[in-house]
Amino acid sequence: MDSLKKMEKEHGGCTTQFCFFCAMKEPDSFKRRATLATCFKQMPLRDNQETVLVLSSLWHIAMTHPDDQEFPNLGIFECMARLIHKGIKDKSSWLQRHQNIYIPYYAAHVIGSYTMNRVEFAKMAAESGVIPPLLELLRGKMSWVEQRVAVRALGHLASYEKTFDLVAEYEEEVVRLAMELTSTCVHVVYGSFVGVKDKRKRPKYHCDLVTRGVGGLEMENSKAEEWACQLQCWSLYILNCFACKQRPLTLNLICKQEFLRRLCGMWGGLLANHASPAGIGLVRILCYSKYGRKKIAESKEVIERLCNLSRSSDDWQYMGIDCLLLLLKDVDTRYKVIDIAALFLIDLVELKSLGDHRSNLGEAIAKTLLVDYRQKKSIKNETLEELWSLVERRNKERELSEEKFEKRMDLVDLIKQEANHLFCRGEVEEALIKYSEALALCPIRLRKERMVLYSNRAQCQLLLRDPDSAIRDTTRALCLSSPANSHGKSLWRRSQAYDMKGLARESLMDCVVFINGCIKSEKSSKRVKIPYYAARMISKQMDSTWIFATARSTMATGQVKEVHESEGNNEGGNNDEQENHGEMMKIVMELNKGLSTILEEPLMHMVKEESSRTKPERTRRM
Structure with a gap:
């Protein structure tokens, strides 16, 4: 006692x-x-x-x-x-x-x-x-x-x-488990938590952990979305750690075609983990190995995703370009991808730099595309012929006298005014032809003037319902802008073109950068006005690219299927069954809007620059 x-x-x-x-x-x-x-x-x-x-x-x-x-x-x-x-x-x-x-x-x-x-x-x-x-x-x-x-x-x-x-x-098990998590975690989190509308049916300790005991249903969903992004990104991170070592077992497991296709769709969330390169980061690491390049080159879908990324305003645009260049520099994969890659990369040959990531990027792209063109001119490739013509035109224009240069500029200005006049009168096809004439004459060194011409021609193509050509011209205009991807009209026009093609992610990124430009340009005013049409596009694309969009659709489809099966087994059912069917249809039509903006802690960033390709360094915190 x-x-x-x-x-x-x-x-x-x-x-x-x-x-x-x-x-x-x-x-x-x-x-x-x-x-x-x-x-x-x-x-x-x-x-x-x-x-x-x-x-x-x-x-x-x-x-x-x-x-x-x-x-x-x-x-x-x-x-x-x-x-x-x-x-x-x-x-x-x-x-x-x-x-x-x-x-x-x-x-x-x-x-x-x-x-x-x-x-x-x-x-x-x-x-x-x-x-x-x-x-x-x-x-x-x-x-x-x-x-x-x-x-x-x-x-x-x-x-x-x-x-x-x-x-x-534990290499094999860790890699397999991480691959499974990256592929299934979003559906698991949605099915067991976010998709459970009745809060009482959610595990209480999960609710307490995600919100620290504070917040209602909206806060829980927001944090659960963030955690699902982190679960996927951290699973990719551990795969990066093994892939960097170029271990045969790991590469053999990761380079399965089905998983590679899934990787391209792993975005990491727009805001919840913006510092993580998500799936594209791992794809680029795989491109550093010969086996990885071989497997990636075999997937047309992966190559198309990389090409779309290379012509976007995504922060990881340079990674998409890197992957394509690595594939083109390898003699074993070059001719498997060049036909499609050249169609996209030619629009980037006048790109000077992408922020702090690369300088003289367009020149590197041009050299890689033309590395063996002169030796193999017998091989017909219209894209490479167009690029070679651009190189020859640039060389010829260096010898252009000042007097001829001024005359050509006057002529370009007259044709441009004529094109603008035709466009205002609604003669879109005729205006497009005139813009093309002006571009053919405009000296290559006049980047700003050519940027405007490309952007205006893209507007004509949009009105003529030709999104592919509009994307090409707006991309070229954005490469000519200073800094790159900063010309507002081209961003908005390309966002519309991507929307027409159903490329929601690319459309969203262009629209976000466009709105950021609007905000910066109106900093002096007390109230920043975001264009209504852009806000509407953002809302549409955010819902389409929401991390749980596929899981929501799958879950709703499954629930509707269960109702139909129940109706088939109980013909002439009562009013309660009809009410249940109505509820299922509401689920199908339901929209969940918004992305998480809450960050628990920075995610470890797995970006390996060229200097660390052979000897990966310890990744740093962002």
């Missing part, structure tokens, strides 16, 4: 031996560290309701101070590994008591946070045995919520040279 009173006095009324919260208040650093070390050893052996509170506090500390070495040195990794193992082993009993259901999630998150920046912590964690329990979570022993933090932690461990081999011991 006396010892109990003594303990209460020392710890402010707390009777728990080796209490974490009491240890944190201990002023003596030696006693504090000794108590915390013992606390981490004892925690997995206890079964009380305070454990989840301790884990929640550790989660917060790890998130805010991931570089602090105190807890890692005191055994936190072994403690977290044992707690995850306990949760999986005693799933039916221990997890159901108190609030223990939260513990595996917090434990995996703590491991991932501490291993995010420092290789010494990652090595410490791997040697403490965290990989096997994290793999158990990755296998889906609990739910997608725990898979998200498990793949995050494993991705950090796989990104360091000193810990990669320990993860690579």
